[in-house]
Amino acid sequence: MSKTVKDLAAGTAGGVAQVLVGQPFDIVKVRMQTAPKGTYSGMVHCAGGILKNEGPLAFYKGTLTPLLGIGVCVSIQFAVLEFAKRQFAAQNLASGTGGEGGRTLSSGQLVFAGVSAGLANGIVSGPVEHIRIRLQTQSDKNRLYAGPFDAIKKISSAHGIAGLFKGQCVTFLREATGYAAYFLVYEKLVQREIAQKGIRRDQISPLNAVLYGATSGYALWAIIYPIDMIKSRMQTDGFSPSTGQKYASARDCVRKVWKSEGISAFTRGLGPTLIRSPFANGATFLGFEMANRMLQSW
Template identity: 70%
Template sequence: MGYETAKDLTAGTCGGIAQVLVGQPFDIVKVRMQTSPSGTYSGMLDCAGGILKNEGPLAFYKASRSSGTLTPLLGIGLCVSIQFAGLEYSKRVFSSRNVASGTGDGSLTGSQFFASGVIAGLANSVVSGPVEHIRIRLQTQPDKARLYAGPWDAFKKIYRANGIAGIYKGQVATLCREASGYGVYFWTYEKLMEREMTQKGIRRDQVNPAKTALFGAASGYTLWAVIYPIDMIKSRMQTDGFSPATGQKYKSTWDCVRTIWRAEGIKAFTRGLTPTLIRSPFANGATFLGFEMAMRVLNAA
């Protein structure tokens, strides 16, 4: 592993940890609303109030009763580190090619920023699919009739019963989400950073941290504007049974889309959107702020 990649992974992990600490309470509400039967909750506050009343305040920071916040910290920290490593590596490759071709000074075009984001999302999906699948299973299992004692127990039981296909359940939706979403996500952030540096004639490490967080927040909104319906399908697929004998409702990703559309209408594809929109600027602002500040420290070391 090269030194630059090691820095990218380290800084990305810092961004992922910041994302979990800020965003997990909203994420649990989102997942519960996405995957519960229609009419279970009247809205975000009803869902959050039910979690608080029935499971206590610490439930907002638990992937399961036994795993606490450590699992999402490790899992999402790893996912975000891969995202940023893929992004930064792709940016360096495109920059080197631009210089070698004599077409510029190494600056990236908008399409190259987008392509770098797509590459980052696809690289991330290899890990994010299983991580989110396990996390969602733990977040939605009944509190009094738990199937899994924790993330490792869930992994072992799912793999033992369903193999690698069971671990990667919902991966088609995950790939669609990561490629489209992170292409737009990182394109937005990089163009905003580029504009700020050009207008003020400053280096990347001189951009005001508050602006970094603001640009991250804006990028988060573009991300969810693109991926939310896909994310809902992914959540449904990842909470569905593994076979007809275990309560499987959907034969495929496309069957899931058609079934939900016919039974619940278009509103189903935006259920849980409110907590996501509230969470997004804080979680994504924290992600980019954590990454950029960690990179400044690492570059100065």
């Protein structure tokens, strides 16, 4: 197997682990981000309402889309990241920097690799998350879409292919900034352990992979949460005959949300995100690292 195929396969394993662990928290986050001010008093109120009114399976509403899509997204992230890391390692080796094999990348190199991974991922994650959010926010009593494929069909029929990419510019901004921080933090923690203990990457314990993944997840959300809120608002705006379109652009969305709901709206739903983050991102990196180690022997 080629290195890129292995990276794609290992990334898919990480993506599936992320979705299965993080989906219940994500639906609470999205509901809180997109509901009118005052709908929920907090995370527990939101989760309790979902459980009472829609049942426990509602926490996995729209899971098929991310299970298929996020697996692809995470595989793209890691494939692009690892490709960029190999290119920089080759440059370092040629210039005599970066330690053994040139693999100890600088912060600038890791940020560039992370931005590249985020932008590549954003091409797929934009429409995937748009469909997921549409499914997560519709009520059982007033269902517009029967499932992800029905949503794709109806949105593309009414608004063209561009309708699937609603909020795409905000998605690119979120992915580029978020994954720069995400992979920088993770790789620096890995570099530190390798240097301190004199071990290979595949000798890092699974527990530390989880802990480093959890830490990098917090770094990601600390950077992108307000951007993510705007993305969610943009992707749930319009398309509904009863509400119409509220926001002309991302800038207009920021202005109107700030004016009508205040600065607190930009952090609404942060609680379930912070609870979800260590589990979902720890699972992502654990899945990737373990699958990668297994695949290296093939």
